[in-house]
Each structure stands twice: as C-alpha cells, then as structure tokens.
Amino acid sequence: MIKPRTPPGVLELLPADQIAFQRMLDTIRRNFERFGFLPVETPVMELSEVLLTKTGGETERQVYFVQSTGALEKAAQGEGGPPELALRFDLTVPLARYVAEHEHELAFPFRRYQMQRVYRGERQQRGRFREFYQCDIDVIGKDALSTRFDAELPAVIHAVFSELDIGAFTIQLNNRKLMRGFFQAQGVAEPALQALVLREVDKLDKRGEDYVRQTLAGEGFGLSADAVARILDFVKVRSTSHADALARLDALAGDNQALREGAAELREVLELVRALGVPESAYALNFSIARGLDYYTGTVYETTLNDYPQIGSICSGGRYDDLASHYTKSKLPGVGISIGLTRLFWQLREAGLVGAAESTVQAMVALMDEGSLPDALEIARRLRAAGINTEVQMEPRKLGKQFQYAARAGIRFVVLAGEDERARGVVAVKDLAREEQFELAREELAGALKVELEQARALPKR
Amino acid sequence: MIKPRTPPGVLELLPADQIAFQRMLDTIRRNFERFGFLPVETPVMELSEVLLTKTGGETERQVYFVQSTGALEKAAQGEGGPPELALRFDLTVPLARYVAEHEHELAFPFRRYQMQRVYRGERQQRGRFREFYQCDIDVIGKDALSTRFDAELPAVIHAVFSELDIGAFTIQLNNRKLMRGFFQAQGVAEPALQALVLREVDKLDKRGEDYVRQTLAGEGFGLSADAVARILDFVKVRSTSHADALARLDALAGDNQALREGAAELREVLELVRALGVPESAYALNFSIARGLDYYTGTVYETTLNDYPQIGSICSGGRYDDLASHYTKSKLPGVGISIGLTRLFWQLREAGLVGAAESTVQAMVALMDEGSLPDALEIARRLRAAGINTEVQMEPRKLGKQFQYAARAGIRFVVLAGEDERARGVVAVKDLAREEQFELAREELAGALKVELEQARALPKR
Incomplete structure (x- = not known):
C-alpha cells in the first residue's frame, strides 16, 4: 500500500475550492478577452537549449529538467548529453520563443494572453509553490510600440480586480527612465550602482530611514547628505489623486533627458488611463517601484490590496525594449503584466477572503x-x-x-x-x-x- | 542566436486555432458541469513512487521523469536515487491518488471532471502527441456503485458531441461480463486466452474473415468450427435501433451467469439512456468492443464519427471494480470516460472539419x-x-x-x-x-x- 500524497510545493484543491479558483480564472480570462487579447497556450516542456538562453546561476538552479525513461537510462550509462527538455519557469520566455517562431504569421502589435502553470524548484517553504498558475497579458510591437499601450494594462488590471471583488486595490506606476534620470542627476550614474542604491532603499521599511541614510552617506556609496535626502524624498513619493500625480511629475526638477522622457511617458500613461475610465482612486505614482532592473526599460507596475499590504504585489509588470533578442534579429518591444494566481488564491484563502463558493451544480x-x-x-x-x-x-x-x-x-x-x-x-x-x-x-x-x-x-x- | 522551436510531439496553435480549441474545451466543460460533475485539477508532477505503482514494462518506458538542477547534479555524482518526480501519463492514476488521499473529505458517489494535459514519451510520429489534453469524467462510489451511473455517461457524451457539432456520431456499448460469459460458453474460459482471441478478432478489418477463421480454428487456438462461427457472429453484432438492441440481448442463448449479468446490465443501461433523452440513432450495441482487458469489468464505451470511421474512437471508457487499490483498503468502484482532445482536434483539422473560428474580439x-x-x-x-x-x-x-x-x-x-x-x-x-x-x-x-x-x-x- 502506497501512501497517496502530492509532492511538496503544489496546491491541490478540493472541489469547492477548485470551483472558487476556476471562477477566478474565468473572470480573469473574460476581462483579458474584453480588452481584445488573444489566447495562446504553449507546451509545458521546452527544449532546454531554447528555454535556458537567458538564465544562469540561481535561476538555472530552479529549473526542472525532464527525461524519458530511455534518456535516463542512457544518462546512467554516461551516454547522451544533458537533459534535452525542461519545464517552463515563466510564460515570458515561451512567449518570446512563440513570437519569434511565428513572427510571420502574427499581426503586430500582437496582443496575447496566456494562463497556464509554470514550474520552479523553489526551496520548500509555506506559501512557496513549485507549480503555480501565471495569468499574463503582453502587447508586442514590431520595431516600435507606442507608450499608449502602457496605458491599456492598468485598465485591464482595474477591470480584472474590480470583478474579482477582493477589496480596494491600487495600481502603482513608475518609470525606469525617470528613475535612471533622477539617479544620474544625483550623481549615481552607473546602472550597477543604481541597483545597489535601490537595494538599500528597499530596506526603508525594515531598517528605518536612519539606517538607509547612513549607509548611502557612508563609505560604500559616499553620497552627499543632500543627494541622500533627495533620493529618500524621491522614493517616498506616492500620489494621492490624478491632479497630484501630474503635479508630482511637474515638480521633478532638472534637465536630465531620461528624467524628462520618463516623466513625459508617465504623464501620457496617466492621461490615457483616465480616458479609459479607470477611477483615480485606483492608480497612483509610486517612485520606489523598480521591478526587474535588468529587464524593464520604461513604465513599471505593481498592484497592491489597500487593506492587505502584507500580501505584496498581486499583479506586476512593465515595458521592455526587446522581447526575443536570443531568437530573432527583429526588434520586438513590448509591455506586459502577470498575475501569480496560485499564490494570490492561497493568500486570499489564508486571509479568509475566499468565501464558500456556490457549487457549479445548481x-x-x-x-x-x-x-x-x-x-x-x-x-x-x-x-x-x-x-x-x-x-x-x-x-x-x-x-x-x-x-x-x-x-x-x-x-x-x-x-x-x-x-x-x-x-x-x-x-x-x-x-x-x-x-x-x-x-x-x-x-x-x-x-x-x-x-x-x-x-x-x-x-x-x- | 538560437532557433526558436518547440520539442517534437506537441501541438502549439496560432491564436485563431487556439480560439477554436478553447471553444471546444469550453463546450466540453459546460456539458460536464451541466450533468453535475465537479471540477478537479491535479499537479502535473506526481511522486514517482505514487504514480508508478501500477505500471511496468512498456508503459513505464513512456514516462517522463522530472529532476531539479540540484537532483540532477547529485545523480551525476552517483548520489541520490532514481528521480523522485514524474509527469502524469493519464488522469486516472492521479484521480485514484486524489480520491484515496481526500477520501474523508469527499461525498460519494463522487462525480468529478478533469481537463488537463498529460505526458507520454511516445515514439516520434505524425499525429502522435507527447503532450495532450484529456477531458475525463468519472463517478466513483464507495463500496458499491449502481449500474445506473453507467447510463449517465452516454447522455453526457451525447450532449458534448452534439454541441461540438462535428457531425453524426454513435456511442457504442458493450459489457465485459457479457463478453466473458460468451467466451466461456464457447470453451474459451481463460482470461488470457480470451484476450488472445480478441486480438485476432481485432484483425477482421485488416486481414479479412477467412484469415481470422483459420487462425482461431488452427493449431494455436484449436477452436471448433462451430465455436469460431459463433464468435465471428457475436463480434459482428451492431444494433440498429433501441428495440433491435434489446432483441439482440434477448437472443443471447445460454445460462452462463456472467453472460446473463452482463446482458441485464446492458439492458438497464439502454433503458436509462433512452429515459435520459438520448436519441436511439446515437447509440448502439457493438459486441466487438473490449477496451483495456485488465482494467474494465462491466459496461464499456467507444464513440465514433459516422462519416469518419478512420478517426477511430473519439471518446472511450467504461466501468471498473476498484479505482485505488494501491492507495486505500476502501473499495472504490467507478465508471468513466475520456476524450483525447488534442488528437481529436488535430484529426478534425486534418479532415477540414475545424472551421475558421470567429475571433474572441468582437x-x-x-x-x-x-x-x-x-x-x-x-x-x-x-x-x-x-x-x-x-x-x-x-x-x-x-x-x-x-x-x-x-x-x-x-x-x-x-x-x-x-x-x-x-x-x-x-x-x-x-x-x-x-x-x-x-x-x-x-x-x-x-x-x-x-x-x-x-x-x-x-x-x-x-
């Protein structure tokens, strides 16, 4: 007799919870489609060679490799190479592969949604999942993609989370160009140094302002007291209304070009977000949001539940310059967001926010x-x-x-x-x-x- | 530059086809829910120890094993055992594990549907898939499950394929007890021998009746000419109406108990299928249908498209005595069917039966x-x-x-x-x-x- 059990790190649900989960998936899909995004599904298994072009180090350690019995036997005899197949760890690399592979069969800007499971060999820990759903939308341009598309995504996020009905939320916006320009103006020109400064700034909540101030003014960074004060003021910016957000952008001094470009992009995004009917209570500037520093290049987004800040961002993303440079010479800029639904569902359930669903049986x-x-x-x-x-x-x-x-x-x-x-x-x-x-x-x-x-x-x- | 491509044996679709595929999935789900089946999803990865209790030999060779980078490195140094994780190769073993694991949290009869992808290391061949969707429903009883449930499944199949609108189809019914009893009465008592006879009978279409007659009467089997004639008559039975089906059952001579039981079960199923409103043109007896000989124990089903017999069965299943004997001492009889949607979609598309779908964008x-x-x-x-x-x-x-x-x-x-x-x-x-x-x-x-x-x-x- 074998004890029936799932592997650690997966979320398997009883039917009542599965119905609630499925309703969330359906709501997300309905809203993705409402905004004209097209469905794509890709295989769970990709060729390792194709999947792992970008990654290395820590990320690679989290990859699951796949081998048939035959390949495994060969490997045991020292034959064959490394595993040919691996499970996708996100939906972005498969999207890049998909768009590059089908470039001539797709219409650009290509608006796709994808809602599937991804796999990561995460350390075993409560609330960490090795298999989880991602619900992604991206718009991919060919050669260029207007900033206007950056404004559609907050409208989609607003539609999704309004209908999911899990409480008030705020879509927080920032812009990587604006950040880069601002830090350049403070004498922090090197991207690597900017990353280090941001890492310190991230400790504001946990270590307090004094600690961060001392670190940035200390030997390692050696920033002037003025620069540190301006940085701390900057990253604390949270707009309180649409007008306030525009005023915050106007107040950014200096003639740094990246700063000016980033501010102009944010202004355009804010105006179109409003034109799309998103209420101003649902979005705000937050100059502390950076996201993946080596990936995003313009607008970045995070979304938080107003009453449950401890849950963290429930939907994140941003603008990137080139989706698929490993697979094609075409330049494919894009903008996208991702909802990690398995983790979100688990957290909502922990917080008692997933009610008993009505049955699918009526x-x-x-x-x-x-x-x-x-x-x-x-x-x-x-x-x-x-x-x-x-x-x-x-x-x-x-x-x-x-x-x-x-x-x-x-x-x-x-x-x-x-x-x-x-x-x-x-x-x-x-x-x-x-x-x-x-x-x-x-x-x-x-x-x-x-x-x-x-x-x-x-x-x-x- | 890496050439962007998928691994062999997967079906990746462009958005227009993906929309058509998604509509089929939605239709199947809607009808599964219409009949009161509850959704279940299980992880793609199961513990190898749990997944591979039943299988061996050829099936095991088709399993994909999963290892994280860490486990792979250990294995390369001769440490660690065989891979701890494997991808599911069907939805039945995960269902058995699920029902046994959650036995005390489920209400029986447990009616579940599951529509997910499964993985098999199939030989590389056109139309063979290593990743494909299965859409399954099963009803699982505790200790016992009335034959009546066997009648619900044809009603679900009828609802699904009517709405999928892919042409006329016939749900073909048989019963393993009836077959067993019939073959016993012909002097073919051993289950293993019955299986061999059925394998020969399966060659009727390809090799012709004379070949099969000679083989069964020949040295290997040594059956009497009478017995062979009766067997060939039996497996050619196809009913042409509800009344004809009942008459065919009445015509079965003999007092073999298994035969009588099987005929009574089929009669009950036929009457309830009619009571459920399935038109008699949509179902028929077919005494040649055997399905997995070591698994099914009562009613068995196959469904074929009347105008595309070459596609083979598009929905198969049957009754089994005990779902989860490897995981629990409870006896869990059940009845279920499965639609292999990826293969079906591919075949319909090859046959030109998948029209250009309207876009999801209206x-x-x-x-x-x-x-x-x-x-x-x-x-x-x-x-x-x-x-x-x-x-x-x-x-x-x-x-x-x-x-x-x-x-x-x-x-x-x-x-x-x-x-x-x-x-x-x-x-x-x-x-x-x-x-x-x-x-x-x-x-x-x-x-x-x-x-x-x-x-x-x-x-x-x-």
Missing part, C-alpha cells in the same frame, strides 16, 4: 423511490436543456440524507416529484439559499429556476 | 487621427462595459489598413467616429460579417451590437 433532482427514476431523469433532462446544471440522485435514500447532501454540496435547488406531485402534474422545489419551498407546474420548472438563477447572478455579491 | 474601434484617441477609448470603454470584447487601434493608420487588419483577425464590427460623426453625435459601424455599414447614435451603439452578437450566437452554426 439543481438536484431527489429520488423518492425506485420506480420514479425514469421520471427523475426526464425532469433532469428538461432542466439541463434549459441550461441548468443538474444532478440526479440515482439511488433512493432517505430524503433527509438527500437534502443534507445538497446542502453540504452547496446546491441551491432540490426538486422533488413524488406520487402525489406526479398525479397533480407539479413538482416541489426546495430553495436551500432562501430556505423556502414551493410548487410549480412541471412545464414551468426549468423557466422559473432559470429566472431565479439569473437574478442571483445579477445581484451584487456582497 | 469589435474594433478604428482611430481616425491622433486627436481622437481619448474619444476612441471612451467608445471602447462603453462597449466593454456592455460585455463586448473590444480592441482599440492605438495609433492612427490608413483606414484601409485598419479594416484589413480587422478582416484578417476575424473581428466582426469596426466602429468609426470621425470629426463629422462626432459633430452629429453618431458613430459609423461596419459589420464585416454582413458586409454592411450603418450609423447609430452613440448611446445606442453598445446595446445594438450586443443584440446583433446575441442573435448570431442563437443561430445554428451551419
């Missing part, structure tokens, strides 16, 4: 006695034909047990047709959500339940 | 000039708020180019608002499906397009 036809099975099946057939998800009790049990089952499973309607009801051409319906029971003519059953279910869908969830 | 707002972008974004905002999937041209291009783009992408509506239209408070709409252009008041746009799209959805596809 009605259950109870079975009164052996003889009424064909009749129960006929009732179910009509309900299903009307688009109502219906389960039939295939074996008679005590009615109490059947109701208990439906209640536990989160099924809203229990339909009964005993001898008496059959004789009168009616069915009895128990609405477990409203705790009421009523009778309906058989022909009216499906239509009536459909109306009830559509009304429930139209109501606000809270 | 409307495109054209951009007339730089200044009208905020207005275009506002039009898009309203369309999206009404539930219409909308893309905006973010940069002005020649109108002809914009129309060409929409036509190629399969987008139905192009919305234009030039200076003239703006002055008059209207928008121009070009319906690329009907090839007509009309004007609408701005406030009426979203409502009018929504009605058009809903009408198109309600129309039959062919």
Whole structure:
C-alpha cells in the first residue's frame, strides 16, 4: 500500500475550492478577452537549449529538467548529453520563443494572453509553490510600440480586480527612465550602482530611514547628505489623486533627458488611463517601484490590496525594449503584466477572503423511490436543456440524507416529484439559499429556476 | 542566436486555432458541469513512487521523469536515487491518488471532471502527441456503485458531441461480463486466452474473415468450427435501433451467469439512456468492443464519427471494480470516460472539419487621427462595459489598413467616429460579417451590437 500524497510545493484543491479558483480564472480570462487579447497556450516542456538562453546561476538552479525513461537510462550509462527538455519557469520566455517562431504569421502589435502553470524548484517553504498558475497579458510591437499601450494594462488590471471583488486595490506606476534620470542627476550614474542604491532603499521599511541614510552617506556609496535626502524624498513619493500625480511629475526638477522622457511617458500613461475610465482612486505614482532592473526599460507596475499590504504585489509588470533578442534579429518591444494566481488564491484563502463558493451544480433532482427514476431523469433532462446544471440522485435514500447532501454540496435547488406531485402534474422545489419551498407546474420548472438563477447572478455579491 | 522551436510531439496553435480549441474545451466543460460533475485539477508532477505503482514494462518506458538542477547534479555524482518526480501519463492514476488521499473529505458517489494535459514519451510520429489534453469524467462510489451511473455517461457524451457539432456520431456499448460469459460458453474460459482471441478478432478489418477463421480454428487456438462461427457472429453484432438492441440481448442463448449479468446490465443501461433523452440513432450495441482487458469489468464505451470511421474512437471508457487499490483498503468502484482532445482536434483539422473560428474580439474601434484617441477609448470603454470584447487601434493608420487588419483577425464590427460623426453625435459601424455599414447614435451603439452578437450566437452554426 502506497501512501497517496502530492509532492511538496503544489496546491491541490478540493472541489469547492477548485470551483472558487476556476471562477477566478474565468473572470480573469473574460476581462483579458474584453480588452481584445488573444489566447495562446504553449507546451509545458521546452527544449532546454531554447528555454535556458537567458538564465544562469540561481535561476538555472530552479529549473526542472525532464527525461524519458530511455534518456535516463542512457544518462546512467554516461551516454547522451544533458537533459534535452525542461519545464517552463515563466510564460515570458515561451512567449518570446512563440513570437519569434511565428513572427510571420502574427499581426503586430500582437496582443496575447496566456494562463497556464509554470514550474520552479523553489526551496520548500509555506506559501512557496513549485507549480503555480501565471495569468499574463503582453502587447508586442514590431520595431516600435507606442507608450499608449502602457496605458491599456492598468485598465485591464482595474477591470480584472474590480470583478474579482477582493477589496480596494491600487495600481502603482513608475518609470525606469525617470528613475535612471533622477539617479544620474544625483550623481549615481552607473546602472550597477543604481541597483545597489535601490537595494538599500528597499530596506526603508525594515531598517528605518536612519539606517538607509547612513549607509548611502557612508563609505560604500559616499553620497552627499543632500543627494541622500533627495533620493529618500524621491522614493517616498506616492500620489494621492490624478491632479497630484501630474503635479508630482511637474515638480521633478532638472534637465536630465531620461528624467524628462520618463516623466513625459508617465504623464501620457496617466492621461490615457483616465480616458479609459479607470477611477483615480485606483492608480497612483509610486517612485520606489523598480521591478526587474535588468529587464524593464520604461513604465513599471505593481498592484497592491489597500487593506492587505502584507500580501505584496498581486499583479506586476512593465515595458521592455526587446522581447526575443536570443531568437530573432527583429526588434520586438513590448509591455506586459502577470498575475501569480496560485499564490494570490492561497493568500486570499489564508486571509479568509475566499468565501464558500456556490457549487457549479445548481439543481438536484431527489429520488423518492425506485420506480420514479425514469421520471427523475426526464425532469433532469428538461432542466439541463434549459441550461441548468443538474444532478440526479440515482439511488433512493432517505430524503433527509438527500437534502443534507445538497446542502453540504452547496446546491441551491432540490426538486422533488413524488406520487402525489406526479398525479397533480407539479413538482416541489426546495430553495436551500432562501430556505423556502414551493410548487410549480412541471412545464414551468426549468423557466422559473432559470429566472431565479439569473437574478442571483445579477445581484451584487456582497 | 538560437532557433526558436518547440520539442517534437506537441501541438502549439496560432491564436485563431487556439480560439477554436478553447471553444471546444469550453463546450466540453459546460456539458460536464451541466450533468453535475465537479471540477478537479491535479499537479502535473506526481511522486514517482505514487504514480508508478501500477505500471511496468512498456508503459513505464513512456514516462517522463522530472529532476531539479540540484537532483540532477547529485545523480551525476552517483548520489541520490532514481528521480523522485514524474509527469502524469493519464488522469486516472492521479484521480485514484486524489480520491484515496481526500477520501474523508469527499461525498460519494463522487462525480468529478478533469481537463488537463498529460505526458507520454511516445515514439516520434505524425499525429502522435507527447503532450495532450484529456477531458475525463468519472463517478466513483464507495463500496458499491449502481449500474445506473453507467447510463449517465452516454447522455453526457451525447450532449458534448452534439454541441461540438462535428457531425453524426454513435456511442457504442458493450459489457465485459457479457463478453466473458460468451467466451466461456464457447470453451474459451481463460482470461488470457480470451484476450488472445480478441486480438485476432481485432484483425477482421485488416486481414479479412477467412484469415481470422483459420487462425482461431488452427493449431494455436484449436477452436471448433462451430465455436469460431459463433464468435465471428457475436463480434459482428451492431444494433440498429433501441428495440433491435434489446432483441439482440434477448437472443443471447445460454445460462452462463456472467453472460446473463452482463446482458441485464446492458439492458438497464439502454433503458436509462433512452429515459435520459438520448436519441436511439446515437447509440448502439457493438459486441466487438473490449477496451483495456485488465482494467474494465462491466459496461464499456467507444464513440465514433459516422462519416469518419478512420478517426477511430473519439471518446472511450467504461466501468471498473476498484479505482485505488494501491492507495486505500476502501473499495472504490467507478465508471468513466475520456476524450483525447488534442488528437481529436488535430484529426478534425486534418479532415477540414475545424472551421475558421470567429475571433474572441468582437469589435474594433478604428482611430481616425491622433486627436481622437481619448474619444476612441471612451467608445471602447462603453462597449466593454456592455460585455463586448473590444480592441482599440492605438495609433492612427490608413483606414484601409485598419479594416484589413480587422478582416484578417476575424473581428466582426469596426466602429468609426470621425470629426463629422462626432459633430452629429453618431458613430459609423461596419459589420464585416454582413458586409454592411450603418450609423447609430452613440448611446445606442453598445446595446445594438450586443443584440446583433446575441442573435448570431442563437443561430445554428451551419
């Protein structure tokens, strides 16, 4: 007897949670499609040679390699090379490979969404996953891509998280050019040095301002007290309204070209985000946001839940200059965001924010006695034909047990047709959500339940 | 520069095909849920020890093993054991592990659906996939499961393939007990011998009846001419109607107990399949269907497209006695079916049966000039708020180019608002499906397009 268990680092759900998770996936997909993004799926396995062009060091240590039994046997005999296949660790490298491979079959700007699982050999730790869903959208241009596309992504993020209904959130915006220009103006010109300064600045919350001030003014960095003060003021900028955000950009002094370019891009993005109907409470400038320093080159995004800052960013991304330089000579600039849904779902559940989902099953036809099975099946057939998800009790049990089952499973309607009801051409319906029971003519059953279910869908969830 | 390419044996689709594939997945899921099945997803990676209890020999050779970089390095130094992780090769073993692991948290009969990819190290060959979708449903009982559940699956299959709209199909039914009893009555009592006889019978189409007759009557088998004749008559049985199916069962002579049991089960299944509203043209008895001889124990199913028999079975399954004997002492009988969607999609596309899908994008707002972008974004905002999937041209291009783009992408509506239209408070709409252009008041746009799209959805596809 083998103990049935999953490997560590995966999130496997019972059906009720799986339904809640699936509803989140569906909501995200619906909104991605609402904004005109097209679906792409790529294989879980990529050729190692193709997947691992960019990575090295620590990232490479997290890769899962794949070998068939045959390849494994060869390897054991010292034959064959390193594993030919590896599991994708994100959706960006597969996107780069996809776009480069199908470059001549795609229309640019290419707007794609992709919602699939990725794999990382993470250290074993609570809340860290080795298999998790990423839900990504990217717009890829050929040769060039207008900054305007940077403004669409916050509108998508706003639509997604509004409908996910997990509380107030803020989409935080920054721009890597603006940061670069600002740090240049403070005498921190080297990108590597900027990265080190930002790493210190990241410790503001944990170590406090004094510590960071001393470090930046100390031997290692040797920045002037003025420069340090300006840096600390800069990274603390959080705009409080649309007008305030524009004013913050206007207030940035200096004629550094990168700074001016970055500020102009942010201004354009802010104006178009507003034109797209995103309420100003949902977005803000945050000059401390840097994201991957060696990857993003313009707008960068992070999204946080206002009431759950400890969860961190629930949706991040930004603008990059060239998606697929390892695979094609074409220049493919892009902008994208990613939602790590498995981690988000886990955190929301830990915080008690994932409610008990209604079942996907909407009605259950109870079975009164052996003889009424064909009749129960006929009732179910009509309900299903009307688009109502219906389960039939295939074996008679005590009615109490059947109701208990439906209640536990989160099924809203229990339909009964005993001898008496059959004789009168009616069915009895128990609405477990409203705790009421009523009778309906058989022909009216499906239509009536459909109306009830559509009304429930139209109501606000809270 | 690395050549961008996928590993052999995977099916990666361009967006138009991906949309068609996704629509098939959605249709299957909708119908699985319609019949009250609950969603489950399991990790792609399982512990090798857990996954490979049952398998051996050829199956094991097809397994993909997974190792992190660290584990791989250890293995290279002769440390560590065999790979701890492997990719699932079907959804049945993970279901067994899942049900046994969560036995006390699930309600039985447990009705689950699962639609995920599985992995097999298949020989490289056109039309053979190493990564492919399986779409499975199973009902698992605890201790016992009524034959009645065997009747639900044909109703689900009928609903799925009717809505997939890929042509007429027949759900073919047989029963392993009936087969066993029949062969016992012909003097072929040993299960292993029955399997060998069935393997010969399988060659009927390719080698012809004479060849099979000679083989079965020949030295290896040594069956009497009478027995061979009865066997050949038996495996050629195909019922032509519901009444004919019942008559075929009545005609089975003999008092072999397994035969009688199997015939009674098939009779019950046929009657309930009819009660569930499946038209009799969609199902038939086929006594040649055996499926996995060491696994299935009662009802077995295969489904074929009437006009494309060469595609083979597009949905198969059956009844089994015990799902998870390797993981739990509980007896868990079940019945299930599986659709291999990747292969089916590929075959339908090869046969020209996958039409050009409409895009997920339903409307495109054209951009007339730089200044009208905020207005275009506002039009898009309203369309999206009404539930219409909308893309905006973010940069002005020649109108002809914009129309060409929409036509190629399969987008139905192009919305234009030039200076003239703006002055008059209207928008121009070009319906690329009907090839007509009309004007609408701005406030009426979203409502009018929504009605058009809903009408198109309600129309039959062919």
